[in-house]
Amino acid sequence: MxxxxxxxxxxxxxxxxxxxxxxxxxxxxxxxxxxxxxxxxxxxxxxxxxxxxxxxxxxxxxxxxxxxxxxxxxxxxxxxxxxxxxxxxxxxxxxxxxxxxxxxxxxxxxxxxxxxxxxxxxxxxxxxxxxxxxxxxxxxxxxxxxxxxxxxxxxxxxxxxxxxxxxxxxxxxxxxxxxxxxxxxxxxxxxxxxxxxxxxxxxxxxxxxxxxxxxxxxxxxxxxxxxxxxxxxxxxxxxxxxxxxxxxxxxxxxxxxxxGFLEVNGEKMSKSLKNFWTIEDVLKKVRPEALRYFLLSTHYRSPINFSDENLEQAQKAWEGLAKTVRKLKKLAKDGKEGEPREQVVEALEDIRKRWEDAMDDDFNTPKALAVLHDWATLVNREVVESGLKEEAGMALEILEKWDTVLTLFRSILESDGGVSEELVEGLMRIIITVRQKLREQKLYEISDWIRAELGNLGIQLNDRGKETTWEMT
Ligand SMILES: [Zn+2]
The missing domain is CATH 3.40.50.620 (HUPs)
Known part of the structure; x- marks a missing residue:
């Protein structure tokens, strides 16, 4: 209830x-x-x-x-x-x-x-x-x-x-x-x-x-x-x-x-205190899923403390989970044939129930995320170990249902293994940062070469002051 x-x-x-x-x-x-x-x-x-x-x-x-x-x-x-x-x-x-x-x-x-x-x-x-x-x-x-x-x-x-x-x-x-x-x-x-x-x-x-x-x-x-x-x-x-x-x-x-409020390093966020973060600023540092994970790791009614450190921790935690999800997805496709083991089926059912109990308790996302980690532990210890396709399928199905709520793994769950928009975004972020560093060191020849090569691939860089954005032409 x-x-x-x-x-x-x-x-x-x-x-x-x-x-x-x-x-x-x-x-x-x-x-x-x-x-x-x-x-x-x-x-x-x-x-x-x-x-x-x-x-x-x-x-x-x-x-x-x-x-x-x-x-x-x-x-x-x-x-x-x-x-x-x-x-x-x-x-x-x-x-x-x-x-x-x-x-x-x-x-x-x-x-x-x-x-x-x-x-x-x-x-x-x-x-x-x-x-x-x-x-x-x-x-x-x-x-x-x-x-x-x-x-x-x-x-x-x-x-x-x-x-x-x-x-x-x-x-x-x-x-x-x-x-x-x-x-x-x-x-x-x-x-x-x-x-x-x-x-x-x-x-x-x-x-x-x-x-x-x-x-x-x-x-x-x-x-x-x-x-x-x-x-x-x-x-x-x-x-x-x-x-x-x-x-x-x-x-x-x-x-x-x-x-509840959001504080930055224990202080109220404000432009005058120079601790002001736009969403865009944050997404230059971490992936959107990591920010989402970070925000959900505190109950919605409690104050949340935003800091570089907490954000990095969230990114690490998310990456660990993402790794498990990727492995599981592969197993659910190419795993071994065989009956799922009863203890695994029961453990999964218990975890599914605990997740719902957490969310039923005034949308307690930190508890739900803790259950998600229990799920990942079970998957790594039992399902990945056994390599059974059917067990993997069951564990994945639970996660997919949860993710209609948490929306933390959509990019992985929907990916067909090809090159995703996310991956391109990520690579472009790396290229742009490297090019910025080169420009700061006045290495214009090589930074212009990057711009020209990207141009050949149909990617245009737009420099506006210190900001660089990109678009497909
Ligand atoms: Zn209003």
Whole structure:
């Protein structure tokens, strides 16, 4: 039985979706604000929910998983002003980079990505209903949600509205009635992108985009909502207020899931501390599977410590497992004929069960990875030793099923033994690094020769400052 830790009740609960009889599960996860390159904090969060989504499908649920893309907000506007680009150019550019990074990390479980700016009618419609019901009011600079009309505000983060109000700082925005009232609609300021609305031109607040999108695709109540712990308050609190005020139905979301932070060498990751890692930076050092393995080696609710050392360890652990998988794959094809031995069949069945128990325990991936290592030990000690084709086939089948969730060995499992895209990528990375070192030592003749030879093979190198990328021409 799958158990899920629910932030709303602060308990581990048995998982029973709203449409249990129809076998359907609906999930929403807060997507990125696309104003910069995706970093390892994003990887942490989205790999975690990718595995959660895939495990729900593994258990037989028909899951519909939606993620929003925040493609308009202060940071995007600021970035546009700084670079001389339009908000749309910035948003689309970084959204594309986000999708590229997710694809490399094998994050492919999301059914629908929904952009905020493509749901303005739904957003306006929700604000209108909040106004009609008396939960929202208009001011000179926007439309706000009146939190005193929703006494349960604070229930997700375990705070009481009175305490929040009492502890509030002196109000800076004189337009608002209460300090914790939040913007549903922001009226246009000079130079900002705008959309038409009953309250004049402007743009949506951040919290309303999620409920507008989720109401459209998942309904007024659904099963799972995920995001980083930093989103519990006020973001998710505001979502609850908006949707429960509109629908009158509780709870808006049955299970609230929150992932822990990512720290770098024990410190918060930030650009000013110069310990900032984009996903691309990391993937120059290790393969995507190793990063995935590293992220899954900590439980999704716990903080994770990112460091070169931990990353290298993960790469080593992954390589060890990968070796076993390759051997096993070969054996399953060319192994010896013969009946599988009963003790091996039993041991495999026991391991399979333990893996599911681990995942049923609030998606405990570190435990599941430990079981994966037990599996590898058994395979090496028994199956490789016996060389029996049928035993190898059974062990491989278990791994293939697990890998629909973990997605750590897809490149090996799907490879036909020929040259893979992965291998080419890896070799190109080596060539480019060697060429960079040559250039640093001013050995231009040989570095130009490399460029020319690659050109003959139809591979073009593009040097942009210190970065070199490649493409097939
Ligand atoms: Zn959100």
């Amino acid at each position: 799958l158990k899920v830790y629910n932030t709303l009740t602060r308990k581990l609960e048995e998982f029973h979706p709203i449409h249990e009889k129809e076998n359907r599960v609906y999930m929403f996860v807060c997507g990125p604000t696309v104003y910069d390159s995706p970093h390892v904090g994003h990887a942490r969060s989205y790999v975690a929910y990718d595995v959660i989504a895939k495990y729900l499908r593994y258990k037989g649920w028909s899951l519909f998983y939606v993620q929003n893309i925040t493609d308009i907000d202060d940071k995007i506007i600021r970035r546009a002003q700084e670079t001389g680009k339009t908000w749309k150019e910035i948003a689309r550019e970084y959204e594309e980079e986000y999708h590229r990074a997710m694809k490399r990390l094998f994050v492919d479980s999301v059914n629908l990505y929904a952009r905020a700016t493509e749901h303005i009618p739904e957003i306006i419609d929700q604000i209108k209903r909040l106004m009609e019901k008396g939960y929202a009011y208009e001011t000179e600079d926007g439309v706000y949600f009146d939190i005193t009309k929703f006494p349960e505000y604070g229930k997700l983060s375990g705070q009481r509205l009175e305490d929040l109000m009492a502890g509030a700082r002196v109000e800076v925005n004189e337009n608002k009635r209460h300090p914790y009232d939040f913007a549903l609609w922001k009226k246009a300021k000079p130079g900002e992108p705008t959309w038409e609305s009953p309250w004049g031109p402007g743009r949506p607040g951040w919290h309303i985009e999620d409920t507008a999108i989720s109401e459209r695709y998942l309904g007024q109540q659904y099963d799972l909502h995920g995001g980083g712990m930093d989103l519990i308050f006020p973001h998710h609190e505001c979502e609850i207020a908006q949707m429960e005020a509109i629908s009158g139905k509780k709870p808006f979301v049955r299970y609230w899931l929150h992932n």
